[in-house]
Amino acid sequence: MSKPVVAIVGRPNVGKSTLFNVLAGERISIVKDTPGVTRDRIYADVTWLDYHFTMIDTGGIEPDSKDIILSQMREQAEIAIATADVIIFLTDVRQGLQDSDSKVADMLRRSGKPVVLVVNKVDSFEKFMPDVYEFYNLGIGDPYPISASSMLGLGDMLDEVVKNFPEYNKDEAEDERPKVAIIGKPNVGKSSLINKLAQEDRVIVSDIAGTTRDAIDTDIRYNGKEYVFIDTAGLRRKNKIKEEIERYSIIRAVTAVERADVCIIVIDATEGVTEQDAKIAGIAHERGKGIIIAVNKWDAIEKDDKTIYRHTEKIRQILSFMPYAEILFISAKSGQRLNKLFDMIDLVIENNSMRVATGVLNEIVAEAVAMQQPPSDKGKRLKIYYTTQVAVKPPTFVIFVNDKELMHFSYTRYLENRIRDTFGFRGTALKFIIRERKEEQ
Known part of the structure; x- marks a missing residue:
């Protein structure tokens, strides 16, 4: 059973990061001995009462002009709608209700996802309550007044957030099929890999970066056994700035990893292993998942008898925090060694759930x-x-x-x-x- 995901959306300077940091507490200091995984804190594990959830901060690069602000907020809202179970829509009582708030509220309302409207910077309930009521005009329910910096009102807000978590029906049969998340940077061949395994073009692939739609689950049978593959390609547009695409692919990876038993980290052999690979791999490592590193496009590499050794060394060096990860050199295009992948998935799942006397x-x-x-x-x-x-x-x-x-x-x-x-x-x-x-x- 995967943890619910909560996303925070809002205009620049309404206090998204402050709220995020307060809720995440000090628990998200990254493991000190993990080289190459100093990441901006995009996600954190939060516990409230008996509920555990993953919180993502969709913020990021703050724009400077008004019209960019709106398009940025739309982006954030899209990410939140695509990945979150509950959305916290953060506004600011001091700046009052803004035009862009209303436009984003419309988008969130249409999505049908549960939205908790939160009005920040309410340092005194007596003084600011009349201004808080103004936010009823957004038409997305009761505004919850809080002050993230003074930690006021957070309990009521969190009670409302967890009330909206999807009900897990205990009687429903748990889906026992192995869940495999395919994660990695944009353009390393994640979708091509799933296509080849599924032997049908279930996922649209073309050579242009960012053409895959939302995350898609693909059921694949191999040797009479069923597997669910979770693809993490995101909704990207051509004109996106590099950091945004990276941030976005990390958010997508977090939500996919959360649901998976095994993560296959796909690396492009022609590029070699990079810092961004390490960031994405770090998520699966932190979550304690089974891990396979699939070095794709291996058919495109000039080889001698030392090539595999050199590539393996480099991967072990950059991903030194996960020396236990299995490495497999594959080609999604030609199908090279893909039959080995399923044996490896079975082995890793078995090890991930092994008990020792x-x-x-x-x-x-x-x-x-x-x-x-x-x-x-x-x-x-x-x-x-x-x-x-x-x-x-x-x-x-x-x-x-x-x-x-x-x-x-x-x-x-x-x-x-x-x-x-x-x-x-x-x-x-x-x-x-x-x-x-x-x-x-």
């Missing part, structure tokens, strides 16, 4: 500790009492220790590598939670 796990950890002493600090040495697996998708382990501070990242990585040596876990991230237990007598 606690007894065996503790034997391996004990052996690892005997081989390499745990770190110590000021005469105090790290002790590892017990390790157990608490979840799958991704496999998640809790390690009980005497002092959390002593558990250096590098030692966790060392234990992870020992566990991988034994159980493989190819193609999936592993998550480790370190818990402290008082000294055992």
